[in-house]
Amino acid sequence: MIQVFKHLSSRALRAQATGAAAFHAAGVPVRDAVFFSSTAAVWSQSGAGHYAAANCALDALAARRQAAGLPGAALQLGPFRDVGMAALHADALAALGLGSLWPREVCLTLTLCVRG
Helix, strand or coil: CCHHHCCCCHHHHHHHHHHHHHHHHHHCCCCCCEEEEEHHHHCCCCCCHHHHHHHHHHHHHHHHHHCCCCEEEEEEEEEEECCCCCHHHHHHHCCCCCCEEHHHHHHHHHHHHCCC
């Protein structure tokens, strides 16, 4: 599976996908496996195909883990408010109906979800 991701053009995004694949291949038993994906996997801007592909890879890996009876979930997070790649485009994204997420709220919500 790791070989599949080596074609991704961005070094950082290739690392994102291959890191998740390496985690899966290691077979370490875990209670939860949560991959941080992005809405870019299904709704991306022009010129960001490599970013969309890396996030699709995380989504597919989570589905593969679930099909094998292993824990796996991919959270397709939208743009974060005031930080990250989309911060400069918040107004344009909001005009399309895609609001920004507060980082602290996302972290707190994830903590509650994982703790069950």
